[in-house]
Amino acid sequence: xxxxxxxxxxxxxxxxxxxxxxxxxxxxxxxxxxxxxxxxxxxxxxxxxxxxxxxxxxxxxxxxxxxxxxxxxxxxxxxxxxxxxxxxxxxxxxxxxxxxxxxxxxxxxxxxxxxxxxxxxxxxxxxxxxxxxxxxxxxxxxxxxxxxxxxxxxxxxxxxxxxxxxxxxxxxxxxxxxxxxxxxxxxxxxxxxxxxxxxxxxxxxxxxxxxxxxxxxxxxxxxxxxxxxxxxxxxxxxxxxxxxxxxxxxxxxxxxxxxxxxxxxxxxxxxxxxxxxxxxxxxxxxxxxxxxxxxxxxxxxxxxxxxxxxxxxxxxxxxxxxxxxxxxxxxxxxxxxxxxxxxxxxxxxxxxxxxxxxxxxxxxxxxxxxxxxxxxxxxxxxxxxxxxxxxxxxxxxxxxxxxxxxxxx
Amino acid sequence: xxxxxxxxxxxxxxxxxxxxxxxxxxxxxxxxxxxxxxxxxxxxxxxxxxxxxxxxxxxxxxxxxxxxxxxxxxxxxxxxxxxxxxxxxxxxxxxxxxxxxxxxxxxxxxxxxxxxxxxxxxxxxxxxxxxxxxxxxxxxxxxxxxxxxxxxxxxxxxxxxxxxxxxxxxxxxxxxxxxxxxxxxxxxxxxxxxxxxxxxxxxxxxxxxxxxxxxxxxxxxxxxxxxxxxxxxxx
Numbered sequence: 001x002x003x004x005x006x007x008x009x010x011x012x013x014x015x016x017x018x019x020x021x022x023x024x025x026x027x028x029x030x031x032x033x034x035x036x037x038x039x040x041x042x043x044x045x046x047x048x049x050x051x052x053x054x055x056x057x058x059x060x061x062x063x064x065x066x067x068x069x070x071x072x073x074x075x076x077x078x079x080x081x082x083x084x085x086x087x088x089x090x091x092x093x094x095x096x097x098x099x100x101x102x103x104x105x106x107x108x109x110x111x112x113x114x115x116x117x118x119x120x121x122x123x124x125x126x127x128x129x130x131x132x133x134x135x136x137x138x139x140x141x142x143x144x145x146x147x148x149x150x151x152x153x154x155x156x157x158x159x160x161x162x163x164x165x166x167x168x169x170x171x172x173x174x175x176x177x178x179x180x181x182x183x184x185x186x187x188x189x190x191x192x193x194x195x196x197x198x199x200x201x202x203x204x205x206x207x208x209x210x211x212x213x214x215x216x217x218x219x220x221x222x223x224x225x226x227x228x229x230x231x232x233x234x235x236x237x238x239x240x241x242x243x244x245x246x247x248x249x250x251x252x253x254x255x256x257x258x259x260x261x262x263x264x265x266x267x268x269x270x271x272x273x274x275x276x277x278x279x280x281x282x283x284x285x286x287x288x289x290x291x292x293x294x295x296x297x298x299x300x301x302x303x304x305x306x307x308x309x310x311x312x313x314x315x316x317x318x319x320x321x322x323x324x325x326x327x328x329x330x331x332x333x334x335x336x337x338x339x340x341x342x343x344x345x346x347x348x349x350x351x352x353x354x355x356x357x358x359x360x361x362x363x364x365x366x367x368x369x370x371x372x373x374x375x376x377x378x379x380x381x382x383x384x385x386x387x388x389x390x391x392x393x394x395x396x397x398x399x400x401x402x403x404x405x406x407x408x409x
Numbered sequence: 410x411x412x413x414x415x416x417x418x419x420x421x422x423x424x425x426x427x428x429x430x431x432x433x434x435x436x437x438x439x440x441x442x443x444x445x446x447x448x449x450x451x452x453x454x455x456x457x458x459x460x461x462x463x464x465x466x467x468x469x470x471x472x473x474x475x476x477x478x479x480x481x482x483x484x485x486x487x488x489x490x491x492x493x494x495x496x497x498x499x500x501x502x503x504x505x506x507x508x509x510x511x512x513x514x515x516x517x518x519x520x521x522x523x524x525x526x527x528x529x530x531x532x533x534x535x536x537x538x539x540x541x542x543x544x545x546x547x548x549x550x551x552x553x554x555x556x557x558x559x560x561x562x563x564x565x566x567x568x569x570x571x572x573x574x575x576x577x578x579x580x581x582x583x584x585x586x587x588x589x590x591x592x593x594x595x596x597x598x599x600x601x602x603x604x605x606x607x608x609x610x611x612x613x614x615x616x617x618x619x620x621x622x623x624x625x626x627x628x629x630x631x632x633x634x635x636x637x638x639x640x641x642x643x644x
Contacts, residue, residue, distance in 0.1 A: 002522065002523070002525050005522045005528075012510070012511075016510055315506070316508055318506070319506045319507075319508065319519075320519070320523075321491065322465075322467060322494060322500055322506070323494065323495065323500070323519050323520045323523060323567070324491050324492065324494050324495020324496070324520055324523040324524065325491060325523050326487075326488040326491045326492070326523075327487060327488060327491075328488070329523060402467050403462050403467050403468060406467075406502070406506060
């Protein structure tokens with residue numbers, strides 16, 4: 001009952017000077033808004049990356065050459081060849097699904113349109129490794145791979161990249177079975193992939209996939225060097241085993257002695273993402289920490305105004321004490337007031353933070369996500385700031401001598 | 410001794426001002442009974458204010474004992490004193506000491522809030538007291554919208570709202586003109602006739618004349634203590 005009355009008194013004090021209350025809480029508003037916006041940005045980035053992992057497949061391992069130097073001389077064996085992929089496929093006893101990748105950016109033309117696209121020379125297994133699905137047509141076959149046939153499977157966005165403004169003129173149905181030119185070499189379009197959606201460095205929707213043999217011998221001028229070899233296991237559980245097997249097979253292929261440094265590296269998409277996420281988290285915490293400092297500064301502002309308020313209302317405190325308010329009553333009244341100011345600032349700050357996140361998404365195209373935990377943490381923190389910085393002014397008020405306070409002009 | 414409202418024995422108060430100790434009150438023995446109307450008088454420096462602060466439970470004595478309404482209050486803690494002030498004493502100050510932003514009604518309700526009285530009961534009692542002092546039509550007005558006399562009547566209503574054993578009026582007419590002063594004093598005299606024990610502090614003889622008894626302080630001790638022969642309001 002009494003607590004409720006005292007809360008009402010504290011609220012009335014805030015209502016009596018709304019402008020000052022808002023100005024006082026500006027620090028808290030900005031602090032909370034900054035925390036919300038920064039964390040929203042970090043969370044947005046993380047979500048985006050998580051979506052990428054999903055699209056890339058978590059159980060994909062990528063083998064790349066290790067571009068180290070051995071005594072200043074680049075080792076010829078530090079390269080990946082189709083025979084390495086053959087060995088992996090042959091010797092892993094079906095544990096691994098393997099595809100070599102030879103990629104290069106090339107000019108693509110069809111009818112009156114042309115565009116630049118990344119050409120991937122892959123095995124048919126590649127589509128399974130990356131969990132691609134066809135929208136139309138078919139994948140190329142083992143026979144087409146052996147025969148170095150000029151057939152191409154297009155990523156979902158290749159058509160719109162080609163046609164640009166008049167994309168209506170170029171439909172998947174119309175191009176299927178037609179011949180496009182890649183670096184002047186004619187290829188028959190045999191399939192079009194479904195869109196994978198957003199995906200960072202790989203961007204499969206923009207790419208064109210052809211058989212490895214065709215790519216190496218008909219497009220890349222007899223080059224034998226691969227960009228990478230991609231491998232997947234049936235489930236993430238088999239990854240440890242896969243690592244060991246890849247290491248063993250590749251060392252044998254490259255004739256490395258035990259104890260030699262590997263001339264290849266094995267990456268895992270999930271690992272790369274977790275590395276990214278760690279960095280992202282660190283960065284988010286750092287920025288949120290800086291934003292948190294502005295909350296502290298806001299708290300000092302609250303303390304300042306509360307001290308002013310206690311001084312201004314010395315006489316009121318004296319009257320209340322004379323009429324029977326205990327120290328606790330007075331202390332509680334001023335604590336509630338500073339707490340209410342901070343929570344008010346916190347709520348407004350959350351609103352501004354939401355708005356800021358929304359604006360960043362709208363105008364800068366940054367993906368943001370306002371996590372509930374960030375809202376609750378920011379609110380809790382601002383309430384804590386209110387209690388902490390309200391404590392001293394409230395104690396000062398509570399300790400005022402009623403005689404002195406009543407005499408105060 | 411049920412009808413003794415105030416009893417002090419050897420009440421003393423010293424202040425330390427730098428190296429000097431000021432003996433503001435040097436041993437006051439006083440007894441005030443129920444339904445008395447006592448005016449405490451004395452020049453400035455007589456220890457009158459210090460004495461009244463102790464009687465009002467706003468301050469504790471350095472030595473001596475003080476019983477208020479049968480309770481030994483000279484040894485209570487600050488918060489216990491706050492409760493005694495809340496329950497047993499009604500204050501009327503020279504400067505009214507109303508909360509300027511609160512309505513008359515809320516001002517009168519204030520002691521009841523700290524007494525933990527429920528809002529409906531609080532409102533009813535505050536309205537009753539405001540009507541009693543003749544401000545039934547001004548309850549929602551705020552102090553700055555009222556005349557000095559009206560404000561002091563709000564203060565009187567506030568002092569009475571807890572039905573205190575003692576009404577303590579500290580220079581209640583100090584900030585009022587003579588006509589308004591008369592009105593306020595007549596109100597106090599009327600309350601006294603209805604049984605209210607009142608202790609009045611003043612330095613004006615014509616105001617003191619409203620009381621039934623006068624206690625004069627000088628240099629921290631009681632100099633004179635006598636009954637007013639005229640008594641009542643016709644002085």
